[in-house]
Amino acid sequence: MNEAVWRVRAAAWELAALSFRYPGAELEGAVASGEWAEAAREVAAALGLALPEGFGAGAPAGGLRPEATRLFVGAPEPACSPYEGVWAAGADGARALLFVSPRAMEVERFASACGLGRPEGTNEPLDHVAAECELLSWLASVAAGAEAPAGAPGAAGLPGGSAQAAYASFLEGHARTWMPAFARAVAAESRHSFYCAAAVYLGALVGKAS
DSSP: OHHHHHHHHHHHHHHHHHSSOOOOOOHHHHHHTTTHHHHHHHHHHTTTTTOTTTTTTTTTTTTHHHHHHHIISSSSSOSSBHOOOOOOOHHHHHOOOOOHHHHHHHHHHHHHHHTTTOOTTTTTTBBHHHHHHHHHHHHHHHTTOOOOTTSSSGGGGGGSSHHHHHHHHHHIIIIHHHHHHHHHHOOOHOSSHHHHHHHHHHHHHHHHHH
């Protein structure tokens, strides 16, 4: 597969990560200007993703933070947990524990094998949807020829022996085990048109990202 496709994949997953991080000025501005929807449509065209007609049209930027809090933080529980470990525990009928669930620890080990860890100053579990999207974006960028940061192993030292293999392994072993259900839940639950669109985009991407 050529480097151009991997670059598009890297951009696609970075856009997904931006969409599900707690919203700040960058996301609010991109939504308000229409830049977010335009970028999603460009990625969809490049990767052959199926997005509905009129996708992202007229999504208001206002109200992103209250809706993100309701959906992903909650008081006391989020409407749609953004953590893989919580979804895996629910599927197994087990009690979900952040950081120390078996699936969350698997993600931590995988990221560590890639030379990546939790960003300094944060305490967010690495099985958060945005963190997993960032990991896939990073692996795709390395597959496209980007240099790994200092301290990260070379491509041959990544899980599976290459960035391409590590990407495929994480996509199948993690992202695809829960992100489709997460995306459907967000699309059904959200009261904000942006998060409905972001969920449709993520669902399309995770289904066609290999």
